[in-house]
Structure formats: C-alpha cells, structure tokens
Amino acid sequence: MAAAAAEVSNKRVVLKRHVTGFPTEDDMELVPATARLAVPPGSAAVVLKNLYLSCDPYMRSRMSRHDEPSYVPDFVQGEVLTALGVSKVVESGHQDYKPGDLVWGMTGCEEYTLITNLESHFKINHPELPLSYYTGVLGMPGFTAYAGFFEVAKPKKGDYVFVSAASGAVGQLVGQLAKITGCYVVGSAGSDEKVNLLKTKFGFDDAFNYKKEQDLTATLKRYFPEGIDIYFENVGGAMLDAVLLNMRLHGRVAVCGMISQYNLEQPEGVRNLFCIVAKRIRMEGFMVTEYYGNYRKFEEEMAGYLKEGKITYVEDVAEGIESYPTALIGLFYGRNTGKQLVAVARD
Amino acid sequence: MAAAAAEVSNKRVVLKRHVTGFPTEDDMELVPATARLAVPPGSAAVVLKNLYLSCDPYMRSRMSRHDEPSYVPDFVQGEVLTALGVSKVVESGHQDYKPGDLVWGMTGCEEYTLITNLESHFKINHPELPLSYYTGVLGMPGFTAYAGFFEVAKPKKGDYVFVSAASGAVGQLVGQLAKITGCYVVGSAGSDEKVNLLKTKFGFDDAFNYKKEQDLTATLKRYFPEGIDIYFENVGGAMLDAVLLNMRLHGRVAVCGMISQYNLEQPEGVRNLFCIVAKRIRMEGFMVTEYYGNYRKFEEEMAGYLKEGKITYVEDVAEGIESYPTALIGLFYGRNTGKQLVAVARD
Missing domain, CATH: 3.40.50.720 (NAD(P)-binding Rossmann-like Domain)
Structure with a gap:
C-alpha cells in the first residue's frame, strides 16, 4: 500500500455557461476544490503543479457551444477550463518524467492537474530563461x-x-x-x-x-x-x-x-x-x-535570440488563479499590453 | 513606291461610355470605318483579318473607368474595344509572319486590325482543329x-x-x-x-x-x-x-x-x-x-485530349461583328451556354 497521498487546496476555473457574443467574467466561476498529489497505481499519469497559465484568443471559440465540431473542442459546462501552461511535475507514474521536471502544454485552469497522457507536452530545455516565456515567446x-x-x-x-x-x-x-x-x-x-x-x-x-x-x-x-x-x-x-x-x-x-x-x-x-x-x-x-515537429529547432533559435538580446518580449502578468477569468476576458477588449498570462505559482 | 493598298470596310465596336453597374449594349457602338490593308513601310507591323473574337468576363473591368490602374487597362472612351481573337495575317512587315499565318492574341473588336507589336501573340500550331477553339479550349x-x-x-x-x-x-x-x-x-x-x-x-x-x-x-x-x-x-x-x-x-x-x-x-x-x-x-x-511560358506544353496536351475525344468542348457562337455587343453583355446575365465568341469571318 502506498502512503496516504497529500491532499492540497486546488482552486479551479470552471465554465459556468456557454457564451454567445462578448464573454464576461460571469461566464466562468472560481470553484474551491482539493487535489490528491498521487497518480493511479500502475498508470503513466503525472500530477502537474501549474506555475503559469496562458490566456489565448483561440480560447474564445472553446467558450461557445458548437452544433458541429469546431477547430478546437468546446469547453464543457460545469467543468474546469483547459489552457496552455507551464507546469512542474510533482508526482509521476511515467518513466520519462520525474518530480521537478518542467513541461509546457495543455493543462487545467487550476493549481494542480492530473494528466493521464503527456504526449502533447514538451519538456522545457531552457529553464535558465524565465519559465513564463514558455507560455509565449518560447511556447x-x-x-x-x-x-x-x-x-x-x-x-x-x-x-x-x-x-x-x-x-x-x-x-x-x-x-x-x-x-x-x-x-x-x-x-x-x-x-x-x-x-x-x-x-x-x-x-x-x-x-x-x-x-x-x-x-x-x-x-x-x-x-x-x-x-x-x-x-x-x-x-x-x-x-x-x-x-x-x-x-x-x-x-x-x-x-x-x-x-x-x-x-x-x-x-x-x-x-x-x-x-x-x-x-x-x-x-x-x-x-x-501542424508545425510542432519542428518545435525544437525553433526553441533553440528563439532561446538564442533572447540571450543575444535580438528579441525583446513583453508580458502582461496577472497574479493568482483567481485572476484568470478577468485576464482572459481582457484579451477580447485589448486590455492586455503584451502577452497575457496568469502566474499561479512561482515554483 | 508601293502599289496603292486595298481599302476595305472595317466595322468596329467602340466604347461609347464608361460603365457603372450592369453594362448594356448601348454602352458600345458599332461604327462603320475602313481599313487599309498595308503596313507602314519599314515597320514590323502586320495587318490581321479577325476571324473569331472572344467575349470574356475580365472585360467587364475594362469597361469601367478606374481612378487607379486596375489589373487590366481600362478601355478608352470613343476607341475600339480590344479582345482576344483568332486572326489571319493578311499583310506583314515582320520577318516571322507571312500572309496566311494564323495567330491568336489581343486584337481589335473589328474586322481588320493593324498590330505594331506581335510579342504577345501565339502562332496556331493545330489549324486542323476548329480555329475558334483558340479563343477557348486551346487559348x-x-x-x-x-x-x-x-x-x-x-x-x-x-x-x-x-x-x-x-x-x-x-x-x-x-x-x-x-x-x-x-x-x-x-x-x-x-x-x-x-x-x-x-x-x-x-x-x-x-x-x-x-x-x-x-x-x-x-x-x-x-x-x-x-x-x-x-x-x-x-x-x-x-x-x-x-x-x-x-x-x-x-x-x-x-x-x-x-x-x-x-x-x-x-x-x-x-x-x-x-x-x-x-x-x-x-x-x-x-x-x-503569368503561365504563358508553358503555353506550348498545354497546347500539345490539350490538342491531344481533343483528338482522342477525352475532352468535350461547347461553344456559343454569335455571327458577325454586329453581334459583339449583345454577346458580350450576355455573359454577365449568363445567357451563353458554353464559351461565348463571335465569328467575324470564317477564313
């Protein structure tokens, strides 16, 4: 028997209702919840601690309900939103990942996320650069x-x-x-x-x-x-x-x-x-x-530009998972200056 | 001194006024004129006898007056329209052309046209096929x-x-x-x-x-x-x-x-x-x-398809230069069935 897993607070952003027209903060809801820091025995799942969550324009489509499948799947009413994010592995059943590993990819709009399939995540090769950059210039x-x-x-x-x-x-x-x-x-x-x-x-x-x-x-x-x-x-x-x-x-x-x-x-x-x-x-x-097969080439090139000062990058960082709905809505009013993201945790 | 050149009747279609909205036959005018079957001494011009004149949708743009240059030049009010056509050389000052040669390219909407620059004309390599095809399937x-x-x-x-x-x-x-x-x-x-x-x-x-x-x-x-x-x-x-x-x-x-x-x-x-x-x-x-550099390859391939019966082609032929305005206007009402052209002369 495994030791009893730690249970932690896990605030999450849930879709309250599908949207027509301009979305508002009221279309989402911050729900208090808890997460168990454990993966199902024998699975290749991992538990991610979400550090930075991205707010991106394509998410608007996901907030509506489409009769026919859209180019990205609709969010499900009453369920946690998903977004791209930078995360730290805290528990792992996957042989290629160990606690402490840093990844970016699709995760939940919450503090901790259990991911059963890591296939579409990338490991972060340049942690010496600001990690939040992997929601933007390096992501x-x-x-x-x-x-x-x-x-x-x-x-x-x-x-x-x-x-x-x-x-x-x-x-x-x-x-x-x-x-x-x-x-x-x-x-x-x-x-x-x-x-x-x-x-x-x-x-x-x-x-x-x-x-x-x-x-x-x-x-x-x-x-x-x-x-x-x-x-x-x-x-x-x-x-x-x-x-x-x-x-x-x-x-x-x-x-x-x-x-x-x-x-x-x-x-x-x-x-x-x-x-x-x-x-x-x-x-x-x-x-x-469709270009993700070439991502590593891009990551190296862009990391080089950043280190050489050839590329400058501006972020608009909101603090805390609580700020996610406001930050996301702000995108559609152009309230952000630079890349909009939310810092959920610093490490 | 050259012998006095023959002068022949040369009915022509002239733009009476520039068009806004749907064009009508009244925007054009059939004008009786004459043509001298001679080229200026020492020039490389040719006199073409126009056999078949094409009516094409792009000509609508040319009938309007644009403040800024359009993708095709505007017709000039009071002057003869130009159109693609199949023509026979009747007089030539050009070393590569002799009377009887068959060509297709931009010509006047009239019975005879003096062309000073044949650079954009193509000689017809398959006169055994209907000549009118060079306003369409072979043109x-x-x-x-x-x-x-x-x-x-x-x-x-x-x-x-x-x-x-x-x-x-x-x-x-x-x-x-x-x-x-x-x-x-x-x-x-x-x-x-x-x-x-x-x-x-x-x-x-x-x-x-x-x-x-x-x-x-x-x-x-x-x-x-x-x-x-x-x-x-x-x-x-x-x-x-x-x-x-x-x-x-x-x-x-x-x-x-x-x-x-x-x-x-x-x-x-x-x-x-x-x-x-x-x-x-x-x-x-x-x-x-922009693809004309490959025209000969196309001409051979399409002539082959036509001879083998692999391609069928339907024309809508109006008779006589007098019918040109009606035929052209008909395009914009979808009155034609198949390729619209005008037979000005059969040989």
Whole structure:
C-alpha cells in the first residue's frame, strides 16, 4: 500500500455557461476544490503543479457551444477550463518524467492537474530563461509567429510587412522576426501606449493606433505608399478589407486569427476579395500545431535570440488563479499590453 | 513606291461610355470605318483579318473607368474595344509572319486590325482543329483552367472538386481535367439546360442550378457530405461564403474570377473567412498570363485530349461583328451556354 497521498487546496476555473457574443467574467466561476498529489497505481499519469497559465484568443471559440465540431473542442459546462501552461511535475507514474521536471502544454485552469497522457507536452530545455516565456515567446504563440511568418508568409529581404494586433503575444514577435529578416514592418494596435511600445521597444519601423483612424484604407496607403507584401492577419473584418486594397502583386496574407470577429453574432462582411485575383494574392490559414515537429529547432533559435538580446518580449502578468477569468476576458477588449498570462505559482 | 493598298470596310465596336453597374449594349457602338490593308513601310507591323473574337468576363473591368490602374487597362472612351481573337495575317512587315499565318492574341473588336507589336501573340500550331477553339479550349480560357487547376489548386486523385460557373469557357474544362485526374467533381450553373450539359456532356459527377437553391450552404453539404477539397472559384459572393463552410481541412480555393460581383456597386460581404484559419485553407488568385511560358506544353496536351475525344468542348457562337455587343453583355446575365465568341469571318 502506498502512503496516504497529500491532499492540497486546488482552486479551479470552471465554465459556468456557454457564451454567445462578448464573454464576461460571469461566464466562468472560481470553484474551491482539493487535489490528491498521487497518480493511479500502475498508470503513466503525472500530477502537474501549474506555475503559469496562458490566456489565448483561440480560447474564445472553446467558450461557445458548437452544433458541429469546431477547430478546437468546446469547453464543457460545469467543468474546469483547459489552457496552455507551464507546469512542474510533482508526482509521476511515467518513466520519462520525474518530480521537478518542467513541461509546457495543455493543462487545467487550476493549481494542480492530473494528466493521464503527456504526449502533447514538451519538456522545457531552457529553464535558465524565465519559465513564463514558455507560455509565449518560447511556447505556442512564439512558435505561431515563427511558423506563420517563415513557413506561410515566406518573407524576402526588403518585403513590406504589416502586422495587426502587433503588440500581442504573436504580433510583437512577428515584427521582430521581420526586422531580423530585413523587412520593413509596420504594426497596428489599439492604444497609444501599445503603439509606443511597438516603435520604441520592438523596433517596428512604424505603428499606428487603429482606433484613431477614420479610414483604414487611407491609413495603410500612408504607411505603405508602395503597398504591402505580407500581411500577418490577427484581426479580420474591416482591417482585412483595407489591407486587401493595399496589397502588392503576389502579396501573401498569413491568417493566424481574426480576433475582431470572435464575439460578433454575425462576422463582418469582407468586400474586397476580388483583389485576390487582381493582385494574385495568396491567403492562407495555418495552425501552429501542424508545425510542432519542428518545435525544437525553433526553441533553440528563439532561446538564442533572447540571450543575444535580438528579441525583446513583453508580458502582461496577472497574479493568482483567481485572476484568470478577468485576464482572459481582457484579451477580447485589448486590455492586455503584451502577452497575457496568469502566474499561479512561482515554483 | 508601293502599289496603292486595298481599302476595305472595317466595322468596329467602340466604347461609347464608361460603365457603372450592369453594362448594356448601348454602352458600345458599332461604327462603320475602313481599313487599309498595308503596313507602314519599314515597320514590323502586320495587318490581321479577325476571324473569331472572344467575349470574356475580365472585360467587364475594362469597361469601367478606374481612378487607379486596375489589373487590366481600362478601355478608352470613343476607341475600339480590344479582345482576344483568332486572326489571319493578311499583310506583314515582320520577318516571322507571312500572309496566311494564323495567330491568336489581343486584337481589335473589328474586322481588320493593324498590330505594331506581335510579342504577345501565339502562332496556331493545330489549324486542323476548329480555329475558334483558340479563343477557348486551346487559348486563354483553356489554359486558365489548366494552370488554375494544376498549378494553383494542385489536385490529388480522389479530391472532391467544386466548380462554379461550370458550363462556362473555363468551368467546363476544369471539370473535365478533374475527371481525368481522378477527382469527384460537381458543378453549379444558372439554368437546367446548363446543368444537364454538365452531367451528360462534360462528365461531371453531379451538378445543380444555383438559382433554384434556397440555402447554398445546405446544397453544398448535400452534394459534398465529406466536404470540398478544391473550389475553382469563378463567381464570388454568396457562393464563396457557402463554400467556405463546406471546405475540408487543407482545402484550396483557386480564385479565377468573381463574375457575380463585377456589376455590383458594392461587392457582397463574405462573412465566413474565419474558416481559412479553422480549416487551414489556402485561397490563391492567379492570372493565366503569368503561365504563358508553358503555353506550348498545354497546347500539345490539350490538342491531344481533343483528338482522342477525352475532352468535350461547347461553344456559343454569335455571327458577325454586329453581334459583339449583345454577346458580350450576355455573359454577365449568363445567357451563353458554353464559351461565348463571335465569328467575324470564317477564313
């Protein structure tokens, strides 16, 4: 018989109801619970202590109920949310993991999570860098920027690059990768503070606050008198329409997300798609998970950039599992500056 | 001194006024004129006798006046329209062309045309096939189907293929190339007669009359219960929106044209673009002229298919230069069945 396992407090964020339109904090509930720090005998499960939990735009889809399967599974009403996170193994039945190991991957929005299948987790190879970076620049959003920019948009030196939601987890990195590649890059964001960050901290050649612009088509023409070669699309809707009119011949639109549309009952109509023919544009959606086979190459490259100071990274860290609902909702109002995450525990 | 050149009647179709909205026959004018069958001494010009003139959807753009250059140049008010055509050289100052040579390329909408620069013309290598075919299956529309399907959509055997405007010059060939490739192919068209043609003559696996369908999303789901791998896009608007919802993972949309939108003051809004992310769709516009370097390979392959009876081709031939305005306008109402062209002279 194993010794009686420790039982600890395990506050968790549960989905109270499925969402239509803008989500609110009331759609989630913080539920007190306990966790046993033990794995089922003979299983390959592990118990994770969650250190940092990520808030990401794709989670909006999971908060709704879809009649047909969506591209990510819906959250289940009354059950704990799941999110990407950085975790420490505290108990392990798996031969490849031992207590103290650090991993990142999908975990529960709670303090401790029992994971029966670790197949989609990555061990953390650079714990000398801030661990929270594995929710961002060294994790899914960072690799999204890298794969989307290099594999989908296929940049060339000298290309004119436009990034929307440019101060977000993905956008800030796309801009810096574009500069490393020798591109000219302009970003848009939703506050003067963010715009300032783009220009002074992330090295964008220029940036603008889209909320202050009356006519986005004219705005883009001002920032790109020669037109846009690459649009890294994070927002959709009216911005995409304006971009299409400003694309150059053989331009590429790497479609990462369309956050401006996620909370609308009916998405905005995009009217300028004929530009796709007239300018022979390639518009391509991608999902970072399809590139995970190359993650280690990315991790090494990005860790190198960070250590050399070639890439700067800004996080917006909320403290404590209690702050998770507010932090997640804030994403959809653009309240975060930089990558939004929640620090559940420091070690 | 050269002998006095013959002067012949040369009726021509002139643009009376630039167009907004649906064009009408009254936007063009048939003007009686004469032509001298002679080339300027010392020039490399040729005089072409136009045999067959093509009516193509891209010409709609040319009938409007654009403030900024469009993807094709605007027609000039008061001047003769230009169109693709099959022509016979009747006078030549060019060392590579002699009277009697047959060519296809951009010419005037008139009986005779003086061409000073033949660089964008192709000599006709298969005059044993109907010459009019070089306005279609062996010319620009045929090569559009071929390049768009093979180079842009990149089909695999077993792919589910949907073609809109499927009985038109390009669509009928895409469907047949899809069958040759081992795909399952369904087409849409705007009349029962055209639908019948798709099923009985062009070998589409199935076809439907979009004008009789209330809910295109449901219609496509009925015809493609497994979803669509390739959409060959000729129409845009509501059909594209319905297709996006029915695409499969990693589907490709080869965007050839959007004829349903050309005459609208404001294009319809397309709302389902988020499917591009969710299903990792590649949507790519193309223009056949960028593939012209491979035209000869296509010409040989397609001539072979025609002689072996592997490709069937249907034309809608209007008689006489006088019929050009009516034939061109008919395209935008879907009045043509098969490739629309005008026979100006038989030889």
